[in-house]
Amino acid sequence: MKIAQVAPLREKVPPLNYGGIELVVSRLTDELVRRGHEVTLFASGDSETLATLEAVYPRALRLDPDVSDYDLYEMLELSQVYQRFAEFDVIHSHIGVMALPMASLVSTPTIHTLHGSFTPDTSKAFSYHQNQPYVSISDAQRKVDLNYVSTVYNGILTENYSFFERAEEPPYLAFLGRLSPEKGPQNAIAIAKKSGWTLKMAGKIDEVDTEFFAAEIAPHIDGEQIQYLGEVSHPQKVELMGKAAATLFPITWREPFGLVMIESMATGTPVIAMNLGSVPEVINDGVTGFVCENIDEMVEAIPKVLQLNRQVCREYVENKFTVTQMVNGYEAVYEKIIQQRIESNGRIHAAKIQY
Known part of the structure; x- marks a missing residue:
């Protein structure tokens, strides 16, 4: 053709x-x-x-x-x-x-x-x-x-995503995506603060989102519990997700797909996500992550996510995405x-x- x-x-x-x-x-x-x-x-x-x-x-x-x-x-x-x-x-x-x-x-x-x-x-x-x-x-x-x-x-090409058998110690949560209201970085920060976990964030800031970032995100970045790593390269992204205990996907809109979810699962890292848009189609709830209704449920899912099989997360992507x-x-x-x-x-x- x-x-x-x-x-x-x-x-x-x-x-x-x-x-x-x-x-x-x-x-x-x-x-x-x-x-x-x-x-x-x-x-x-x-x-x-x-x-x-x-x-x-x-x-x-x-x-x-x-x-x-x-x-x-x-x-x-x-x-x-x-x-x-x-x-x-x-x-x-x-x-x-x-x-x-x-x-x-x-x-x-x-x-x-x-x-x-x-x-x-x-x-x-x-x-x-x-x-x-x-x-x-x-x-x-x-x-x-x-x-x-x-x-x-x-x-995705799964061969471009290294598999990580276990999360890094001490464990942390990852967030990757545009720093915009609909992607939910503000929710990721709230989840980290409620749970007491470290959050490592990466992604670009579009011009239209600069005021949002300055008002809602920047004041919480302390370089310790809440870390912003900037717009990372593909190898850096894979390492950030792969070494995390879980990737947060706390969106506020009806996400049409959400490539970050399959990228994270390909590295072995489960995803904790808000139940909007495509999320229930992409995550196998209770197997490769958790589909949640609100921030409190996402906080409650963090200890449970540690019990999930990272190899199963990888195989799930290999079989479907x-x-x-x-x-x-x-x-x-x-x-x-x-x-x-x-x-x-x-x-x-x-x-x-x-x-």
Whole structure:
């Protein structure tokens, strides 16, 4: 198949440090190339890929202080993609609503993976283009009535995640993710303080979250019980999670998937998470972590998490959330959509002959 992958431009593919969507796009694209498909990746110019790379900007937009309007460059990226639509059997968009209008104007089908949650505004946009093919990354994500072709869980290369047989002594809790209200770092701090445990936090601070960080997070960082390690690299992230007794996932929104959960379990570290969005689909409650209803339950789960089998956590990810399984799912989606297009064209051709 000839496949176009369309990535956001805020981060490179794969991301330097933080960037869940870009990591998924990277793993998907490279594995499709390994399977013999002809893949073109539309992404930032500093991206690294086995596919043919096409870029409208030389570097990740977030790293360029001269760029203030990200949407402008993603619009240019989409123009580049859809001017070449006839070259592809299928276009796979990972950038949300911006691709919808152009996708409706060309004959090559566009598959949209929904990487985010719905807002009132985006719900209207997606509903206007209801019949385009969509892939959800969890069943819980399906809060708007759309043409869902499949649910395909995100996958990781487990070989890139070292397995840690035991937690470091003295034990600590880990938090990884954007330092934003919906990711719940404020809840992670509350859990650490209520339990008396040490909390090690890592993740990026987007410009929109700087006031939140200054008001709700920074005052609690003492370098001892509450530690902030900044935006860590992949090896540092793996070590931070792998040596932890548990990873906290105390979100305040309906998380569509939550890559951090499977990354943590791949290292052997169970996850204690808030019961929102995809969490019950990703964690095997009582086996690879605990799904909780509130902060108090998360505190109560900490001593119980020490009894869980870390090898089982690793095997759970290997059996359910690998790149191989993810790409199998997307290949099936591509084949289904292409076949539907062939059949539709055949019906149109037959109707013209009959007429």
